[in-house]
Amino acid sequence: MTYIRQLGEVGRGDLALAGGKGANLGELVQAGLPVPAGFVLLTTAYEAFIEANGIAAQILELAALPHGAALQDYEQAALRIRELFTGGRLPADVDVALRAAYRGLGGEGAAVAVRSSATAEDLASASSAGQQDTYLNIRGAEALAAAVTACWASLWTARAMAYRARAGIDPAAVRLAVVVQDMVDAEAAGVMFTANPANGRPDQLVISAAWGLGESVVGGSVTPDDIVVEAGTGRILSRHTGDKQVMTVRVERGTAEQPVPGERRRQPVLDDTAAAVLARLGEQAAGRFQAPQDIEWALAGGTFCLLQSRPVTALRAPSGEVPTEWPVPYPKGMYFRASIVEQLPDPLSPLFADLIEGSVIRSLRALMTRSFGGKPLHEGDLGFPTVNGYAYYFYSTTGMLRMLGKTLPAVRALARGDAQLGIAGWRDYAHPRYEQQVAGWAAQPAGDLSGSRLLEGVSALLDAGTAYYTAVQSVIPAAATSETCFRQYYDRCVRREGDPPAQTFLLGFDSEPIRAEKSLFSLAAWTRDQPRLAEALRDMPAAALADVLRGGTVPDGPELEWRQWRERFVRHLDRFGHAVYNLDFLTPVPADDPAPLLATFKYYLDGLGSNPHLRQQRSADRREEATRDVLARLGPARRAAFTRLLRWAQSAAPVREDALADIGLAWPPMRRMLRELGRRLVDAGVIAEPADVFWLRLAELRSAVDFGLAGTDGTGPAITGAQRPVMVDAVERRRMRWRGQRQAAAPQMLPMIPWLERAVAGLMPAGSQRQSGDVIHGVGASAGRVRAPACVLAGPEDFSRMRPGDVLVARMTTPAWTPLFAIAAAVVTDVGGPLSHSSIVAREYGIPAVLGTGVATQRIASGQQVGVDGDAGTVTTAGPVSHSAEATPQ
Structure with a gap:
């Protein structure tokens, strides 16, 4: 042997x-x-x-x-x-x-x-x-x-x-x-990543270096020097010299730590030449393995040696620099991230940015004209630009003063339901008109349309969605006003010690997100009754199940049951799959990519979580019992006022959720058209894959269409040779820049003027980003206290990381996020308020919610133990990063 x-x-x-x-x-x-x-x-x-x-x-x-x-x-x-x-x-x-x-x-x-x-x-x-x-x-x-x-x-x-x-x-x-x-009797040692782990850049190497053996670096007992080197050239891009207080050295038997002599603590371990030599060795190692490497190295007698090399297994996608400055494109005005921008938490994709700006302005101009007649908005009064990729409403100073003068007429128009505003306007005009527009375009097979017709359809559908969102924005204040009026009357004129809170009277009603949850739960319950199918589903990854739902091959096993399951899930997606995670059409809706839904489905499949049918019935029973108790003791006048305000609030709140849930009706056909354009541009050699179409500028896409590169047969003149890499490289550069921008915290208002921020803080959907300390302040939107590990989610691509009992932390949530509420211990957001979607759904689920913190996603790390106090509106962040503890009520 x-x-x-x-x-x-x-x-x-x-x-x-x-x-x-x-x-x-x-x-x-x-x-x-x-x-x-x-x-x-x-x-x-x-x-x-x-x-x-x-x-x-x-x-x-x-x-x-x-x-x-x-x-x-x-x-x-x-x-x-x-x-x-x-x-x-x-x-x-x-x-x-x-x-x-x-x-x-x-x-x-x-x-x-x-x-x-x-x-x-x-x-x-x-x-x-x-x-x-x-x-x-x-x-x-x-x-x-x-x-x-x-x-x-x-x-x-x-x-x-x-x-x-x-x-x-x-x-x-x-x-x-x-x-x-x-x-090796190393005089210096450390580790080297042949791709930058901080930003995923494969053209940058990162070297950590300390005196003595490398164990002090690997074990974290020393603050090493950090050097970023440009691949290929050996140029030093950045350098941080650490205060190296200890080093690991050889002793008679084994090793020991000893203090670094004072004169060497702040001395660089490697000069620029040595760092470039080491980087070249790292590039050769990465080339040998054809993959980025995590390398331990040592320097002895002026010569480098490599002690081990392993693949980098969790390298993020390459990203650009994170913005730190926020220059505004137009002076003499203010920039706000509110209204529709609340549904755009990330930097915009280039194509969406180009299309949405004109769409939003057209929608608002049409609304103002219907409401007030004439031309209440002048040229230059309003804009929808991006700053570091993030969308902002821009109002010129004069335009803002002009709009303030229209406040009272706008409130009167909203109260009367003029200009198709308010709940009646949504129900009788905005929603049926939107459905009709979507149905008209959805009935036309994307593959049969010319490139110009596809682009026309995308623009028309986005305009329809923007106009609908504008109408929804008039539903939200109507619903919020009804709830606020009821709460204030109940708390001041009706509630006695021991009475339930006002929210008890507003829970247990049906809304589109609740109907979607009940549909998914019922599908899981049906699946549990098919034991062989249920076992197979539990063992399959979400991506594989999503492929089955998109028409992929049904796995071996109970074929009839698989087919029935697929048919039932597809019906669920047809009914609810248009809910958007993010208004930018870059992000798939569940109808396009059901994988994020499947984690919740499997959670229900395992018999976990509360039955939403029973939960809703219990809430309705508590509501009716509380209502009877109150009505029984009130005199005629107070009973009449209580009943009138309660009915108003109870009828308005579910409408708000229904209205919000249908914003994305246009998104599935719009994305189908864009993917069809992308497919044709791939055939013509313009881009590398269909999804790259989202990263084109509108002018580039129009030029391709006009040049005949997106005909119905996809056989227009092809871009070849030196032209093709231009667009492919441009798409990748834009993706990198977007990833860097996504790591920034976009200010709620520009320019950043502290006194003005304080003056309008109550009008903004997010709190101050200047918070410090272990306690983050927001708005307590759903009562209760809990301590549990946080799970910070950037979008649906992260949903699979959420575990039962985690605190859901996100920039914002939409109705499409509702399935995660079934497994969350609490909800914390950067954006939102006591009458937002997040608060309403959190109250239905009976979990604490703190919203509008402004900084939660920047200050909280996944796995960190956090205390969420929905009564006080605070999140306590002190605690280790760990997933070992279960959620515990406080």
Whole structure:
């Protein structure tokens, strides 16, 4: 049996024998890169050890912990397993081979580094970084044998077993090799990423460096130097020199930390030339693996060496710089992120930005003309520009004064229902007209339309959606006023000690988001009654199920049940799948991509969460009982006022949710038309994939249409040669810039004038972004207190990260986010108020909500324990980042 191979004798094809670390080091050696001399004690030695000592079955028995086992269970199992290894003996043939290889490194007493190399480690899919042990400055054969045994035992540490359980790795399939190398007496060391982990840029390398051995950097005990190097050129893009207070050094046996001499603490570890040399080695390593690498390196005697290399497994998509300045395009005016902008939490995609500006202005001008006659808005009074990609309403100073003068007439028009405003205007005019416009375009197959007709349809549908949203904006204040009037009358004139809060009288009614939730719950209940189908659905990833719903191949199994499930889910999407997560048509609606819905569906499928039918009935029963109690004790005058205000509020609130939920009616046909244009432009060689159409400017798309590149057959003149990369590269640059912009916190108002911000704070949908400290202030929109891990979601692409009992933290929510409320412990948003969608749904679900914080998504990290107080309107952020605790009421 072969137990030893030299590093240069193994490579990526030897993962099962050499483990991830050994295989990767072998690749570096074969590529001619500087790696300390050494060998690999193969997994065959590990197998021989557990067989000779008869501990294989005991290990697997101890490691077979149930799903969701607590950390202490893993720790107890790890302790028992370590005892099995420390009580064992090396088989004689393994011992002989290990001693011989060790002598080949420099004889008895040579100092070596002993590193674990698991078969489930340093992989592209799972790095397992730091899960197994490393021992440095080991001297002598006996100490080496002990270090090897300790490495083998570290395959079964608590953190390693828990990590593999989460990754779905079978404990019976893992083995561990051991890498033994010459110990480098490093004067400096650190880590290097060959792609920038902060922004995903593959053209930037990031180097962390400290004095002494690299353990202080890897272990986080020192603040290292950080250097960003441009790939290819070696140019230093940025440098931060840390205050390096400690360093790890070799001692007689092992290593120790000692203080860095004062004169070296603030001294750069690597100058620009050395950093460029190291970066070049990193580029060569990444080229060898054809993937970004996380590399540990050391500097000894003026020469660099690479100690290990693993794939970067969680690299974000490349992004541009995060904006810090907010220059306004037009002077002499104010910029606000309110109204329709509340539904646009992210930077706009280029095509949407170009189309929506004119659409919003046309819609508002039409409304003002209907309301007041003439031309109440002058040229230049109103704009809808973007600043760093974020949409803003712009009002010139004179236009704003002119609009303020129209406030009282506008309120009278709203109260009378003039100009198709208010609830009656929405019900009798805006909603049926919108449905009619959408149906007309949806009836025309996108594949049969010319490019110019498709573009016309997109513009017409967006205009219809914008006009509808403008009408909805008149429903919201009508509904809010009814609720506010009822609450104030009840609290001041009716409520006694022990009476329920006003919201009790407004819950338990049907609305479109609640109907959508009940539909999904009922679908899950039907599925549970088909046991074979339910089991298959539980095991399938959401992406695969989404493909089935889009018409993909039905999996093997109960074919009839699969077909029935698909038909039922498609009917659900046909009815509710137009709800938008974000008004920008860049973001798919559920009808296009049902994957975000499927996590909630599976949650219901497992029998978790409250039954929305029963929850609604209980709320309705409490409402009716409370109403009877109040009416029974009131005199005629107060009873009449209470009844009139209550009926007004109860009739208006559900209409607001229905109106908001249907904003996206135009989005499925509009996105179909855009994807069809994108498909034709791919055929013509203009863009790389259909979804790239969203990243074109309107002028570019019009030019392509006019040039005949988007004809019905997709066979117009093709852009070839040097022209094609121009648009492909432009699309990628725009995506990168958008990702950087998305990380910024857009001010609610520009220019940022503190006294003016304070003056209009009550009119804005988000709180101050100047908050500091551990307590974030917002608006308490749903009562209750809870402490639980936060889950910060940027959009539907993150929904799968949400776990039952998490606090949902988002910039804002729309009716399309409602399924997440079923599993959330609480809701926290940057934007929103006590009468917004988030607050209404949170109250229906009985979970605390703090809205309009302005800063929650910037100040809270996923996994951080937060305290949400829906009564006080505060979120307490002090607490570690952890997912180990369940939500606990406070």
